[in-house]
């Protein structure tokens with residue numbers, strides 16, 4: 001019997017990425033090698049470019065140019081930090097979150113909010129990757145795939161949302177430089193962001209050292225709580241009046257928290273100044289949390305070859321804040337722990353700082369960096385919490 005080929009979903013994100021890297025890494029290496037072998041070393045260096053951080057290793061790639069090297073200096077004259085991310089309807093958002101279960105034509109105002117929010121979130125998740133490298137965003141390119149029947153206003157409102165994201169502190173120099181338009185069955189948005197490190201070197205995941213403090217800037221778990229709230233509120237069978245009295249009471253007494261969670265999912269505001277601030281304060285490593293704290297911390301641990309010990313009391317304090325949302329949804333309080341540890345889409349910044357460093361404003365301690373055990377980098381928590389995070393495929 002012939003074996004059927006695995007689909008991308010069966011293979012999973014990591015295996016698909018490995019298949020990509022298998023092809024592109026030798027190509028990138030060959031390009032780098034060719035440069036070195038070019039006759040007339042000086043000329044080669046004049047137009048020299050190096051992929052200082054390549055695919056698969058970090059939140060963004062870094063291309064270093066050495067256009068006019070001073071004699072004897074190997075310092076690049078410019079470094080461009082680059083990243084790209086896609087958001088698709090059905091995979092990353094549902095229009096019924098804004099338009100309601102029975103969306104109708106009179107929902108023009110809601111359509112405007114929907115389009116703006118998608119623009120804001122698509123931009124914010126890219127800006128967050130730039131910040132996670134300790135860099136400042138300079139420009140965005142936007143590729144839109146639009147269904148033929150989408151109202152034309154949607155596009156303008158989407159760009160208004162992008163502009164809103166670029167007005168946030170830390171992104172105010174970022175321009176929207178262009179893009180592409182195409183047609184397809186569902187909305188899909190791909191943004192590419194370019195940025196530059198300022199006065200400090202770019203922050204790599206691999207820089208974490210045993211003895212460092214692990215810290216985080218930005219909220220944890222709120223976007224995941226917001227996701228569940230939105231799914232609940234927009235479910236076709238949802239009827240506000242059907243909520244049990246106790247849940248209704250909880251809902252009313254936690255309105256601000258609920259609004260925060262919905263906003264974290266629909267129009268996140270990543271702490272974009274946190275990356276450059278961390279770099280300026282000598283952070284040793286950073287990454288943005290988009291697939292869940294434990295999964296992403298595991299990636300940082302692997303990149304640096306260390307263990308990350310999470311402070312359970314700190315995690316507990318984060319989870320307790322979200323317990324009312326679990327209550328509103330009629331869920332077990334454990335749901336709040338899962339949101340904090342495995343939620344995803346936080347766009348919070350995880351960073352490590354040398355022992356004894358006073359954490360810059362906006363950061364709170366979350367644990368410590370330890371030597372790896374038996375050569376195996378991992379994330380350590382005292383209590384068993386779900387390590388499962390988000391996988392895109």
Ligand SMILES: Nc1ncnc2c1ncn2[C@@H]1O[C@H](COP(=O)(O)OP(=O)(O)O)[C@@H](O)[C@H]1O
Nearest residue numbers: 017020054055056057058059060061085129290
């Ligand atoms: N289609 C692709 N081609 C090449 N590299 C990719 C592709 N998809 C992801 N990568 C690389 O894999 C790494 C992880 O990607 P991803 O999970 O999207 O990162 P992030 O969570 O920071 O957006 C990055 O270095 C990214 O450049």
Ligand SMILES: Cc1ncc(C[n+]2csc(CCOP(=O)(O)OP(=O)(O)O)c2C)c(N)n1
Nearest residue numbers: 090091092093094290291343344345390392
């Ligand atoms: C309809 C819908 N389903 C599920 C989610 C949850 N979700 C979508 S993407 C994601 C994690 C991050 O996504 P990815 O595109 O992998 O971002 P990256 O890691 O590349 O930054 C999560 C938790 C959602 N927002 N919307």
Ligand SMILES: [Mg+2]
Nearest residue numbers: 084085086290
């Ligand atoms: Mg990505």
